[in-house]
Amino acid sequence: MKAIIQQDTDNPSSLELTEVDTPTIKKGEVLIEVKAAGVNRADLLQAKGHYPPPEGASEVIGLEISGVIADAGDSDFEQGQEVAALLAGGGYAEYVAVPKGQVMRLPEGFSFEHAAAVVEVACTVWSNLVMEAGLKEGQTILIHGGGGGIGTFAIQVAKALGAKVAVTAGSKQKLDRCRELGADILINYKEQDFAEELKNQCDVILDIIGAKYLKQNLKALAKDGHLVTIGLQGGTKEDLNLGIVLAKRLTLQGTTLRSRGTQAKAEIVAATVDNIWPMLEDGRVKHSLHATFPLAQAADAHETLESGEVTGTLVLTV
């Protein structure tokens, strides 16, 4: 089969379509003929050598795909069935082997391209907002980077759950977009201190910044508040005041979806299909494609995402 292989590990743009062995499936896996593969920020990091795949995962880049079952293995899927899948790697290819628990039906009415683009963000948002932080109706959530890929999706899911949503973003344009998606409180982090605006009010914070926002996040959290950090765009090390953590009974948590085990991923995938697919199907949550590229042009797709001018997901088509 053909797959995107990074020819020069020092050159993140040296992504070339190359003939490689078709993967063979192990017990509990299915083989999928890939139709479309989503492009994520983590893929850029991996091409730069900053985000090596977890042990046992494919060296080929790509965390989410859609396609048809080529070999159903010992699963209940059928050959030819149209599916999407959450991967630990291997998506930028004609075929990929996936643990059966990470394979899901397409949301109704979704094309292969659109389905491939929504898997990773949907699983990330559902697992963190609900399965980890336990967000409930009537609670207040702060979503950092509300205008980003995770942010725009998380706003809509939080609103669908009946939460009050505050967001941070760096421009009026992004904040306007957040408002359109339903955000209730808009904070321009370049002009306002979100911790002052939201002092002791946030039941949940979805954080992609890390160290730089830790102190402010603790201040913004309400009693029994839950901070879930999924990105470290603002660094890793910071002073922690455990006095505040105890006094406000706070929970601080960090997660990454990709590193989780097969069992945990299967639970997340099942819950995401049960809860997010209906939101996509009836339009409570909207998700947009920014552009599609043929698989051979993966390097161009990476360059486009890197440029930062992207407002939806990029997808490679096979």
Add this chain to the structure above:
Amino acid sequence: MKAIIQQDTDNPSSLELTEVDTPTIKKGEVLIEVKAAGVNRADLLQAKGHYPPPEGASEVIGLEISGVIADAGDSDFEQGQEVAALLAGGGYAEYVAVPKGQVMRLPEGFSFEHAAAVVEVACTVWSNLVMEAGLKEGQTILIHGGGGGIGTFAIQVAKALGAKVAVTAGSKQKLDRCRELGADILINYKEQDFAEELKNQCDVILDIIGAKYLKQNLKALAKDGHLVTIGLQGGTKEDLNLGIVLAKRLTLQGTTLRSRGTQAKAEIVAATVDNIWPMLEDGRVKHSLHATFPLAQAADAHETLESGEVTGTLVLTV
């Protein structure tokens, strides 16, 4: 009624039995005629002015009592019924008003003295080990200060749940006691580095030290590990490396039982009676009284606890 009142706020030993108004009950409360009141480390802190009662709570010291219902208010309890109760304050007195959700039956076969001594430690251990950290059969838990009041109780509950138990303590004598109670891994923190011994192995850590152990605790935690900090004997401020928190998908949590709301306390009390009372009744968990003092001698009881030579709970009798 008579209650212990601190005559001089600058003198923690000026605890004198004084005539005060009997509390009146509000909606949802019951009035209890106190028979015995447990003495906790937090009481010493309160007498020193370091641990002011939460808003609305009695100024009188005392977090746990047993006695008989004097006025059942709108509750299902009956006048004269023998009960124990978890308090936000007010225990060192002849009568105390308590939200009905914090009132519980005595464990079968327990005297008033013994029941009064077990409420706070049982609620603290069950809420943190199970309701917060989710400790399960087959998991490994590290209990800091295994020879202390919380520690000795937590070891037994964790063993009853089927967990593997590691402890830290500062002397061979205390570690021997931990072994007798069922601890599997004994670490003398004055001679060994627990983080080296337990690197990446702990699913749950029950921590009473805070800042001084934060780095080591992160190192000792396994993937998906949960650190629950309930005491800050080793200070409040320390560097946190969020890179480790994300990579290992850790949860860091701080709690205090006393500050929780009525609803949360009622849930904890109910779960404690359901789960811990049977362990006390069939002997899976043993709990010992160190000594009893008449209520008027509260100052002596505090002095004894302060001395550090105490191996069980101290109780005041009314």
